[in-house]
Amino acid sequence: MLQASKVLQFSPKYLLPRNIRTMASAASRDVQVSVTPSSCLHDEPVQIRAEGLSPNQDVTLYLSMRDTRNVHYISTAHYRADSNGQVDVDTMESLGGSYTGHFPMGLIGTLHPAPSEYKFTRFFKRDVLNPNIVDLSVFDGHLTEEKVCTPECEKALASTKHERHYMGPGVQRIPVRYGKVRGSLFLPAGEGPFPGVVDMFGTAGGLLEYRSAQLASRGIAALSLAFFAYDDLPKTLEEFNISYFEEAVEFLLKHEKVRGPGVGVIGTSKGGDLALSMAAFIPSIIACVTINCYSSPIGVGMRVKDRLYPCLPGHDLQNVCLDNEGAVVIRRDVRDPRKSKESTLPIEQSNAAFLFLVGSDDQNIHSEFYAQLACQQLRSHNYQKWFEVCSYPGAGHLLEPPYSPHCSASFQHTFMLPVRWGGRSKFHILAQEKAWYKMREFLLQHLGCDNNVVKEADCQKVTFLKSNL
Known part of the structure; x- marks a missing residue:
């Protein structure tokens, strides 16, 4: 300990x-x-x-x-x-x-x-x-x-x-090639077992590991999961099959240092609607965190056995505009899932508690609208488990772990133009602090954590020794 x-x-x-x-x-x-x-x-x-x-x-x-x-x-x-x-x-x-x-x-x-x-x-x-x-x-x-x-x-x-x-003392990074699953597993220091999560980002593609590494540094085993443009995965977004994500959860739960019987999932942007799909169709997902995402599949659909949940319709370019710096603002292009019933994910059948983290100044997705819509869906079915929306005034789309540089716009290949993510620097940076602690608290609560090693790793400030630099 x-x-x-x-x-x-x-x-x-x-x-x-x-x-x-x-x-x-x-x-x-x-x-x-x-x-x-x-x-x-x-x-x-x-x-x-x-x-x-x-x-x-x-x-x-x-x-x-x-x-x-x-x-x-x-x-x-x-x-x-x-x-x-x-x-x-x-x-x-x-x-x-x-x-x-x-x-x-x-x-x-x-x-x-x-x-x-x-x-x-x-x-x-x-x-x-x-x-x-x-x-x-x-x-x-x-x-x-x-x-x-x-x-x-x-x-x-x-x-x-x-x-x-990004990685605290004793944290391990393990490359993952398990069946079709590709990614990296980050394990906290100590014997465990630890609460586990699957961690995903959006249409940037590849494998982004920095959030998983930081979660492991705070006592949560995290599988950074790639889903396109990495290793031998498809180079572009293609129709997903829930079996890929089931296999990822299977890998996580089989690991001796991951505490069962359930795990969590975290998803930002496109990763958020993938997280909702996992919560809806994989019973062992018991905690789901989404960050600034749609409440239905976007870009490509999700296949579950013989059924396809198609993606929402493409952008209505009449609702997409350029701001005074030439960045694409998409927020006003609200694609209402209620008009696309076949795309609606049955999240009300989930075993998970839900935490929806949203930036009120998200200029890419009207994320607060979609989070409230998901909660409305749960409420209408008398969902008995925990669900909550945390909205952060002045925060934009790229709500990262604390002290990550705030990016209000960056080049995106979908439009071949810079896309406006939003956020006012001071408000956004403060929101990242609050959202990070809220997310970790939520995960530890709903994944049943009572491990003293995790509690100490979560609150401890680490002392470092001398470098040769």
Whole structure:
């Protein structure tokens, strides 16, 4: 059993000491900038401080990070030091830059493509075995992001590095090739057994593992399940058969470290209507979380034995428009499942408790409408199990785990144009925190968790040891 006070052992090559402070040149030797802790799990907040400045000195804090594709992301914030020459982001307000006002995790949450990058780019983390490396610098004066990114910009007063891990100590990643099933299983540290979930995303395709890795770091065994454009799966979305998803649940329940007799499912966007299909037709799904999705199949249908549940009709282009940045806004194209009875999934026959997480500013799907419609369907059949909608004001479509960079629009191959996802940065980032804890609480409650190892892993802040970086 893990003890909250125990220092966990990590491989030295991945980790940094806590409270590391890197000094700059001799000319600025007294200025220090720090991130505390300097290495942590990705869902943990940090404290950012600068010290040794002149009283009331104007400075720019500059954050820089690269994703798996080497796309450069940055954020800036303008602060004024106090009378002691200190800046504490936890307590002080930003005067400009990527955000304004009091926002302790604003620098990390507002990371966005640098001026040299294509602005409609979504941050993707394909390699979860290694952390995100964040560079933090403090510059004299209030600088624009264009200025701070130029080679001619004056040298930073001080700089430091910060690591954000997706996988906690002892978490295992196991590639999965089980029958037709393709994906990765993430197992928490410890003996288990652990509550288990199937985890799916949307039409980005491939295999996205970052949420599963973080769930396992918090005590939940998670199968990151691919369903197209990965390995030997179809390259494009094709008609689904519920048997593929039954096989995935079978694999999960057969694992000795996964606690039965039931498991959960999580789905975002297209993954959400797949999650609803699984809840409707697979009895061992006992907890279902959907994030900003339709309540019926979209894009392609779902075959269950001899019956096909067809997808909802395609987009009505009269209801699709471009915004002032040239991004496609789809929210107004509401395809009402009540007009397509043959597409309606019989979720009222499920054994699952349901949690519908929605962003009220989702510009891709009118997700709140579909969540309420699903609840109305359950209510009309006197559904006896738990179901709930959690709506987050100002949050957009891409409701990710905490402190993932907010992406309000990105290029999508369906339209061959950028698509608007929505969300106002500060509200969206705060919503990601709340939704993450709500989802984990829901899963642990409805999957019958009483395992002390899981409880400790869920609440524990991890201490990391020294890295070679």
